[in-house]
Amino acid sequence: MNFLDFEKPLEDLQNQIEHLHHGKHLSRPKTTVAELESKLRETRISIYSGLSTWQRIQVSRHPDRPYTLYYIDQITSKFIELFGDRSFKDDKAIVGGFGELNGETVMFIGHQKGNNTKARQYRNFGMPNPEGYRKALRLMKLAEKFNKPVVTLIDTPGAYPGEEAEQRGQGEAIARNLFEMVSLKVPLLCIVIGEGASGGALGIGIGDRLLMLENTWYSVISPESCSSILWRSWEFKEKAAEALKPTPADLLELGIIDGIIPEPPGGAHSAPEETAANLKASILSNLSELRKQSPEERINKRIARYSNIGIYNSDPA
Template identity: 65%
Template sequence: MRTYLDFEKPIADLESRLEEMKRLAQSSNVDVGEAVLTLEQSIDKLRQEIFANLTRWQRVQISRHPDRPYTLDYVSLMCDQFIELHGDRTVRDDPAMVGGFAELGGQTIMIVGQQKGRNTKQRQQRNFGMANPEGYRKALRLMKLAEKFNKPVVTLIDTPGAFPGLEAEERGQGEAIARNLKEMFMLKVPVICIIIGEGASGGALGIAIGDRVYMLENTWYSVISPESCSSILWRSWDYKEQAAEALKLTARDMQEMGLVDGIIEEPLGGAHLDHAFMARKLKEVILNTLSELNNTDPQERINQRIDKFCAMGVVAEKASS
């Protein structure tokens, strides 16, 4: 059964009426073809109107939709083969961070990404996509392995943040993320980073240093979530919508500020409505970008990567006369 978000209630009501009409037609052999067509057109028009005017908070809600495709969904739909690799060779394997070698469009790549769960058991196992230090160390190990064999790296980012627990801090959460930032700048192979859901704080940034950084249309990328921002500024989560507007965290905002290189279009209503379409789009973007990056000298790629991130947040002030 499809899950509707709060602002999709008008669509849900019309689709419920449509289903009732179809059931009535089947049970009574009444021809309601014209009425069904009219109602379907009304639903399409309403969906277009709603999704053409989404607020930033509504896009945050879409990015968290429980039916949205996660990293392993994209891997299974995009890749011909995938060999998952485990462990950080220090503490343990972190199920919140997954990765391995994959065959994509005839070439071998390393895919690394956060993984959420579909049900309560899976969410607990995956820790809601919040990686511990060993998750980031595993990610770095896999990226360095890809560099060793001269294979490009693709990261898929979807996390509400790195795990903030005491034990994570005791095992060096901040150091693990900081080391990833440093090492990713210096990787000699092409690196493509794609935000497929939530992109929160250092938890996202820990695998988001790349030659190209893309965002799906209904995703967000920010130093803090709207709820946490609201709780700090107003001591309440009730102002999360205002916080989302102030944070300017959508894909369009990020592109306008020069923080990402492009936006990948989603099907109308969100990626959760058509996993196969979204996987094809991702595959197309990855292969096109790799064909461009593979023709660039490795040292030049590294220099461009460093310049790209060093230019973020730089402002020039005009001297007063």
């Protein structure tokens, strides 16, 4: 198990528990395993109930955190992955396909990172090229053709910034998705499950509702990049994180998102099955509500929703 820097007390307790389990003590232990496990739970709750913005961003990037394909496997009984943009190639940073959710067919689309070095390179660290966004749009249109709802799972440090991506139309591909997603006739639910950075996240992030798992972030720029631009150094990333207000609580207060999906104390990586159950319950609840609206009503609400973001009134006096 990997531990973040602020999780040092948890690591110490976990090591003590493992030592007792393996009999690595010279005499009869004064503290039982049960007592240590109880203290571990209490410490985890204490730490995670007071996370700073930067600490929450660290949790969203935890190497053990579940990714899109894990959640799809957990919440669907059947899943058929679909490949390719029918133009250039298949982008491994975005996955998608039809899955059966409580007896109903749903189109799932999401960013996919890797669980080890080889897999991360294969998935391009979750950074899509233009063909990834074109694949996502193709799958959305396919779902619309068969009148199936779409659920997108967002987890990316950003769209791939390489020269070849720009040559193949990275900006146009993302812009095209924004345009098309606004007028999609089927229910469209977007959920941030990890990192939600810039246009890379927005490219599959326009929907009827936007939800976030508890330990995630969603912003136009990462704290590190913001710090490097404003202070010419990454040393101010924590200050930048606070100023950006990228956490679910911040964005719910600002009216950017519609809800927060709870994670177990310790983050999604500490109890992935419980997190998947929370995610599934939220998807079912929101899709049930969205189905009650007509396509025209959903589209009009989408347009109004995104037209109002960023608008504010000020007193001339």
